[in-house]
Amino acid sequence: MPSGESVTxxxxxxxxxxxxxxxGDGDDVTGLKGWADRLAEHLAAANPRLQYANxxxxxxxxxQVRAEQLAPAVALRPDLATVVAGVNDLMRPKFDTAEVVGHLEAMFAALxxxxxxxxxxxxxxIGKVAPLARPLRPRMYALNAAIREAAARHGAVVVEIAEHPFAVDPxxxxxxxxxxxPLGHERFASAAAxxxxxxxxxxxxxxxxPLPTEPAFAGLRAARAELHWVAAHLGPWIGRRLRGRSSGDGRTAKRPQLAAVTAPPG
Structure with missing residues (x-):
């Protein structure tokens, strides 16, 4: 929670x-925005001189985030950094909470x-976001608990998204x-701010x-929705993993150097 201090x-x-x-917030043709860009706008509203890299x-x-991004991040001499990773690890067959959080804590410490x-x-x-992922719940709980402990050891701020029901709203x-x-990215940025x-x-x-205007799927419709999700989204994701491929293969950071941010009007 905010401490009441005013920091620029x-x-x-x-x-x-x-x-x-x-x-999920824009696309690769028109450009991606996302919660970090939105947080940068919050920061720029408080300080128009803000420089931002993603x-x-x-x-x-x-x-991989530690190996590829930590050294460049430190070299940019930030006074604020966000470190969010671990869900891709959580969905792999071999998941080790200590190993994953060890990478996160090393980044917390270095920064x-x-x-x-x-x-x-x-x-x-994750089990409320995607019911077929319920078996991964214990991993998620363990990951969150370990993130809190590692953050406390280094004085990092933890945005407690996990504690709020809106976070599992479809x-x-x-x-x-x-x-x-886009709504999720907006909420996440506001939480960080x-x-x-x-x-x-x-x-x-x-x-x-607010309460949805359309009722949630139930019964057979819900089962069909789950099957569609498996075929359209989970299946291709698993296929890439089995082939040793990633959606990020060949990609580089969208904003590797610090640059000015234009705060939105209002």
Whole structure:
């Protein structure tokens, strides 16, 4: 939660995977936005001199984020960094909580040792977002608990997305249930801004969404929706993993150098 302090950030660097790159908020033709870009706009509203870089690349595991993004991030001398990774690891057959969080903690340590304020996040209940993923719940709970402990050891800010029901509302996710929708990215950015105590940020991000105008799928329709999700989204994802491929193969960071940010009007 915000401490009430007023801090002006000059250099913000985002590290992570597809969520931080912005998948689900725009596209590769018109451009991706995403929660990190939106947070940068919050920061720029408080300090028009803000410089922002986004090193995230889709499909990256926590160890890859550390190996590929940490050194460039430190070299940019940020005073604020966000580190969000681990879900791609969680969905792999061989998942080791200690190993994944070890990579995250190494990034927390390296950044905070240079005086950088670090922000990270806990993840929502994957079994409520995608019912067929319920067997992964224990992994998610263990990952969140370990992230909290590692963050506490280094004074990192934890945005507690996991604690709020809105985070599993289908409307904050795209059809693939793996990436945030524009609404989800907006909520995530607002949560980070509030956790940092930025001017104008409040707790509205945590409020439940209005009741849906259409009833949720039930019975046979729900089962058909799950089968469609498996065929259209989960199946191709598993296929890439079995072939040793990633959606991020051949891709590089969309914003590898610090650059100015234009705050949105209003």
């Amino acid at each position: 950030y000059e250099r913000y660097v985002a590290l992570g995977d597809s969520q931080t790159e912005g998948l 090193l995230a690349v889709r499909g990256r595991l926590a160890g 905070t040792e240079t005086g950088t304020r670090v922000v990270t996040v806990t993840f929502p209940d 409307r904050v996710w795209t059809a693939d249930r793996l990436h945030l929708s 509030h956790s940092l105590g930025l001017p104008g940020a409040d707790a509205a991000w945590a409020h439940p969404l």
